[in-house]
Amino acid sequence: MNNYSPKLLWLNKSGLGCLLNLLLIGILLVSVGLGWVVNGFLILLGIIVVTPVIGLWILRWWVKRNLVEDQCPVCGYEFTGFNNIESRCPSCGETLEIKEGKFKRITPPGIVDVEVVDVSVQQFDNPD
Numbered sequence: 805m806n807n808y809s810p811k812l813l814w815l816n817k818s819g820l821g822c823l824l825n826l827l828l829i830g831i832l833l834v835s836v837g838l839g840w841v842v843n844g845f846l847i848l849l850g851i852i853v854v855t856p857v858i859g860l861w862i863l864r865w866w867v868k869r870n871l872v873e874d875q876c877p878v879c880g881y882e883f884t885g886f887n888n889i890e891s892r893c894p895s896c897g898e899t900l901e902i903k904e905g906k907f908k909r910i911t912p913p914g915i916v917d918v919e920v921v922d923v924s925v926q927q928f929d930n931p932d
């Protein structure tokens with residue numbers, strides 16, 4: 805009978821006793837029926853850890869899907885913009901539309917643009 809006493813003392817000294825107590829409390833909680841408290845806590849902890857990771861992953865996926873890197877069709881300057889959002893070229897100031905992962909001029913290169921340039925040049929030529 806007395807042989808068990810030194811063993812328990814050794815457990816307490818090494819700190820294993822504390823761990824054993826926690827384990828016993830855990831087993832007791834589960835056996836008593838409070839297992840759901842422990843499970844709930846673990847699930848909550850899991851949600852706290854997992855939610856920002858998933859959120860960040862979704863955000864990255866969205867950004868990757870909507871971020872478009874292309875060259876300006878007017879001056880060839882390469883920059884990034886968001887899909888389906890109008891953006892302005894930081895180099896030449898041309899308003900661009902981003903569609904299907906490509907930058908497109910909202911004003912198509914053609915007669916209208918050239919006519920505007922011609923009118924302003926003519927106005928400057930005739931000061932009177």
Ligand SMILES: [Zn+2]
Pocket residue numbers: 876877878879880881893894895896897898
């Ligand atoms: Zn440009």
